[in-house]
Amino acid sequence: MFSPIINLKFWKSALFLFIFFALLLLSSSAVFAGVGGGVEAKEHVELIPIVKFSLIFLAGIGIVFGFALAFAAKKFAVKTDPRVEQVMDVLAHAHCGACGYAGCEQYAEAVVNKPEVPSNLCTPGGSRTAEAVARITGKAAAAVEPNFARIMCQGGWSRSVKRFKYEGVQDCRAAILAGGGDKACKYGCLGYGTCSRVCPFGAITMSADHLPVVDIVKCTGCRKCEAACPTKVIEVLPASRQVLVTCHSKDKGGDTRKNCQVGCIACGKCVKICPFDAPSLNNNLSRIDLNKCKVCSLCVAPCPTNAITDFIPHRSKAFVMDNCIGCHTCAKVCPVNAPSGEQKKKHIIDKDTCIGCGICTAKCPVQAIDGTFNAQEVFAAAAAKKAKRAEAA
Amino acid sequence: MGNEFIKLFELIISASLINNFVFTRFLGLCIFFGVSKKMETAVGMSITFTAVMIISAAMSWIVFSFIMVPLEITFLKIIVFIGVVAGLVQASDTIMKKVSPGLYYKLGIYLALISTNCIILAVPLINVGEKYTFTQSLAFGFGSGLGFALALVIMASIREKLELADVPAVFKGLPMAFISAGLIALAFTGFSGLIKL
Numbered sequence: 001m002f003s004p005i006i007n008l009k010f011w012k013s014a015l016f017l018f019i020f021f022a023l024l025l026l027s028s029s030a031v032f033a034g035v036g037g038g039v040e041a042k043e044h045v046e047l048i049p050i051v052k053f054s055l056i057f058l059a060g061i062g063i064v065f066g067f068a069l070a071f072a073a074k075k076f077a078v079k080t081d082p083r084v085e086q087v088m089d090v091l092a093h094a095h096c097g098a099c100g101y102a103g104c105e106q107y108a109e110a111v112v113n114k115p116e117v118p119s120n121l122c123t124p125g126g127s128r129t130a131e132a133v134a135r136i137t138g139k140a141a142a143a144v145e146p147n148f149a150r151i152m153c154q155g156g157w158s159r160s161v162k163r164f165k166y167e168g169v170q171d172c173r174a175a176i177l178a179g180g181g182d183k184a185c186k187y188g189c190l191g192y193g194t195c196s197r198v199c200p201f202g203a204i205t206m207s208a209d210h211l212p213v214v215d216i217v218k219c220t221g222c223r224k225c226e227a228a229c230p231t232k233v234i235e236v237l238p239a240s241r242q243v244l245v246t247c248h249s250k251d252k253g254g255d256t257r258k259n260c261q262v263g264c265i266a267c268g269k270c271v272k273i274c275p276f277d278a279p280s281l282n283n284n285l286s287r288i289d290l291n292k293c294k295v296c297s298l299c300v301a302p303c304p305t306n307a308i309t310d311f312i313p314h315r316s317k318a319f320v321m322d323n324c325i326g327c328h329t330c331a332k333v334c335p336v337n338a339p340s341g342e343q344k345k346k347h348i349i350d351k352d353t354c355i356g357c358g359i360c361t362a363k364c365p366v367q368a369i370d371g372t373f374n375a376q377e378v379f380a381a382a383a384a385k386k387a388k389r390a391e392a393a
Numbered sequence: 394m395g396n397e398f399i400k401l402f403e404l405i406i407s408a409s410l411i412n413n414f415v416f417t418r419f420l421g422l423c424i425f426f427g428v429s430k431k432m433e434t435a436v437g438m439s440i441t442f443t444a445v446m447i448i449s450a451a452m453s454w455i456v457f458s459f460i461m462v463p464l465e466i467t468f469l470k471i472i473v474f475i476g477v478v479a480g481l482v483q484a485s486d487t488i489m490k491k492v493s494p495g496l497y498y499k500l501g502i503y504l505a506l507i508s509t510n511c512i513i514l515a516v517p518l519i520n521v522g523e524k525y526t527f528t529q530s531l532a533f534g535f536g537s538g539l540g541f542a543l544a545l546v547i548m549a550s551i552r553e554k555l556e557l558a559d560v561p562a563v564f565k566g567l568p569m570a571f572i573s574a575g576l577i578a579l580a581f582t583g584f585s586g587l588i589k590l
Contacts, residue, residue, distance in 0.1 A: 053464040061456070061473060065480040072484045076491035105498075169557050 083112045083136050090132040092124035094200050096222035099123070112137055123147065124201070124220035146239045147221030149204070149214050152248050153189040153233045154309065155260040156209030160185060171197075176230040184259040187248040189233045195225035241290045242311035243297050245270075250283045257305070264307040270299035275335060275359075295374070296357030298335050315356030316371050318349050324368040330360035401532040403588055404525075408536030411588070414512050415544040416574075416581040421512040425544060426570055428503070435549035436542075441503040443538025445485070446516055449478045450534030453517035454527055467521070474517045475509075482508040512541060547577060 087108040094104075099121035101107040111117045111133060119139045120130035126146060134140065166182035168174055172194040175181050181190045191210030203218035204225060212225075216239070226234045233248055245264055249256045253265035264286050270279040271286065278292040279299060286307075288299075297310045318338075320330075326344040331337070338354040341347030349360075349369070358372035367382050369375070414420045428438045453474050461467050486504045489497045507513060516537050520530040551573050560569050 050466060054466050054469060057460065057464060057466055058469070058472075061476060065476065069480060069483055069487070072487045076487050078490050078494075169559075171557065174557070 081112050084108050086136045087112055087133055090125070090129050090136070091122050092129060092220070094124045094220070094222065096124060096200055096220075096224055098220075098222040111139075115139075123222055126220070147236045148216050148219045148239050149195075149221065149223075149225050149234050149236050150244055150246070150311070151189060151212050151214060151233060152235055152244070152246050153187075154211070154246050154262040154307070155183075155185060155188045156207065156211040157191055158209050159262055160188060160260040161258065173228070173230050181231070185249055185251065185256070185263065187231065187233070187250060188260065188263075190231060194228050194230070195234060198224050198228040200224060237290065240295065241293065243288065243293060243295050243300065244309055244311070245279070245286050245288055245307055246309040247285065247307045250285050252284055256284070262306055265305055267304060269302045269304065270308060273298050273302055273335075294357075294359060294362070296335070296359055297355065298357060312373055315373060317351050317354040317356055318358070318360055318369050319351075319371045320347050320349055321368045321370055322346065323366055325366055327365060329363050329365060330369060333359050333363045335359065397528075401528065404529055404532045405536035405539065406588060408533050409540035409543060410581070410584040413540040413544060413581055413584075414515070414537055415541060416578040418515070419578075420515050421510055421541060424506060424510060425541075425548065425574070426567065427506075429545055429548035429552055429570070432546070432549045432553060434503075435545040437500050438503045438506075439538070439542030439545050441500045442507060442510075442512075442541055443535065445478075445482060445504070445507050446513060446538040446541075447531055447534040448485075449481055449513055450516050450520055450530045451527070452481055453477050454520060454525075454530045457517070457521050470518065470521060471514070474514055478513050478517075479508045512537065544577075548574065551577075 084105075085108075088104060091104040091108060097103075099107045101110060101121075104122075107117075107121060111119060111121070119134040119137055120127075122129045122133065123146075125133075161184040162182050163184050164179075164182055166175055166178055168178060170192050172181075172190040172192040175190050175192050180186050183190060189211060191206070191212075193206045193210075193212070195212050196204040196206050200222065201218045201220055203215045203220070204212045205215070207213050212234075221236050223236050226232075226236050231248075237244070247256075247262070247264040249260070249263045251259065251263075253267065256263035256265050264284075266281050266284045266286055268281055268286070270288075271277075271281060275296075275298070276292045276294055278289045278294075279286045280289065288308075295312070297312070297315065300308045300310045320339070324346045326341060326347060328341075328343060328347070330339040330347060330349070331341075335357065336353050336355055338350045339347050339360065340350065356372050358374040358378075361367075361369045361372045361375050361378050367379055408414075412418060415422065415425050424438065424442075428434045456473065456477055457467070457470060461470065461473065482504055486497075486501065489501065489504070516534050517530075520533055525533055548570070552570060555569055555573070564572070
């Protein structure tokens with residue numbers, strides 16, 4: 001099996017080690033034999049019995065401990081499901097608690113042993129982890145929509161008013177103890193960066209104007225920042241809900257305006273313009289109903305204080321593809337009258353007027369409009385519907 | 394009998410306060426700085442540490458005085474004590490996992506850290522060096538555990554405050570912890586006149 005050279009090398013080193021240890025034992029026993037707690041040094045030392053006893057004792061204690069440990073391992077063996085280990089391997093290991101369990105290990109155990117625990121609770125792991133866990137545990141994989149932390153305040157220090165100068169510990173949780181914080185608006189972001197420090201993924205950075213900026217590439221929606229924020233100005237919302245009133249101020253319109261340049265003054269313009277009745281006014285604050293909102297961003301431009309934020313960085317314009325049947329539906333639903341064309345002929349969408357709201361893409365009966373942010377989603381949904389119908393037939 | 398109790402009490406006091414392992418003997422510093430960041434871990438570590446210390450003191454005393462002294466092979470004590478402590482920790486790890494999983498999840502991670510710790514080795518070595526009796530060894534182990542727990546809890550509470558304090562950038566983190574530990578050690582020298590053994 002081994003080549004002779006390796007064999008020779010092995011025996012050489014083994015012999016060398018043996019001689020080394022024998023010498024060590026002999027010399028140490030000659031010098032220190034018997035010395036130590038309870039036994040005094042002697043003038044003359046019998047070497048042979050000491051070496052003999054040492055060897056026997058060490059071997060004996062080794063055997064005793066070996067057997068004891070082997071016995072303990074056998075007798076007290078805990079039966080673990082091998083799937084728990086497998087699930088542990090695919091989890092995110094952030095120990096963030098977003099799943100509702102104390103740590104990743106506890107969730108892995110629960111998801112394997114309890115049939116009612118869903119496989120998609122690991123938010124940081126995302127859909128890939130959910131699929132892997134579902135595969136291991138044999139559960140149905142439910143799609144998981146990612147959640148992102150959204151900062152519901154735009155009033156950085158340059159755009160908002162302060163009531164006093166705060167010179168304490170530079171932490172929001174400390175600042176709020178000083179009379180509810182130094183900001184005139186008590187609903188806004190204090191800007192001392194507690195959220196950026198608690199984020200286990202480094203997804204939150206503080207801007208120059210003392211506002212948190214969420215990096216959605218890193219954000220996993222674990223809700224640690226939401227829990228840590230003393231003013232509760234951070235909300236963790238589904239990723240597709242990208243048009244939000246980023247203000248929490250429940251003060252009267254005039255007071256909000258005095259305190260901050262970008263606060264919601266509850267003027268109601270967004271309520272009037274929205275074709276889907278998504279925004280509603282309550283407690284001097286407009287709030288968009290996320291179930292009704294179609295993310296068209298119509299309300300963003302008319303808002304007099306720019307309190308509504310469109311989180312889609314660049315809205316691409318819609319264009320019509322060749323399978324258009326000229327039904328005129330797009331022209332009817334468009335809020336800015338961008339599509340035009342004759343009946344039964346291919347329509348054209350005016351690029352300059354189009355605001356990329358994606359309503360026509362969703363309403364087109366033959367999926368002939370492409371280019372908007374929701375196009376892929378709409379096409380996928382239509383394809384799924386088609387497949388289902390084919391299956392039923 | 395009364396004398397015996399006084400001696401035991403003195404042992405506990407001396408091991409925990411006067412000859413505190415961390416602040417006067419400067420042993421176990423790696424764990425001391427490692428787990429003193431949070432109060433929760435510090436308390437968990439202290440409890441595990443004290444328990445392992447007492448049991449290992451008892452075990453090693455039995456092995457030493459009933460086997461090693463009669464055979465006159467006491468020079469092997471360092472190797473044997475390491476083996477005894479490691480075996481003990483491994484066994485208690487296995488047993489704890491079965492008997493009380495709750496306790497295992499709370500304290501299990503500290504057990505693995507303890508097996509190769511210098512205080513755990515120092516306690517049996519000092520026990521045999523000072524020729525303590527069995528009960529005295531137990532008392533010494535308990536006192537040392539108490540002292541270590543005290544050091545950890547003091548340090549953890551200071552470090553939790555330090556997190557919020559305005560520390561100069563160069564001293565942030567471990568340097569500040571070392572300086573605080575040095576100051577506590579200075580304060581602990583004040584205990585040296587407490588009793589005379």
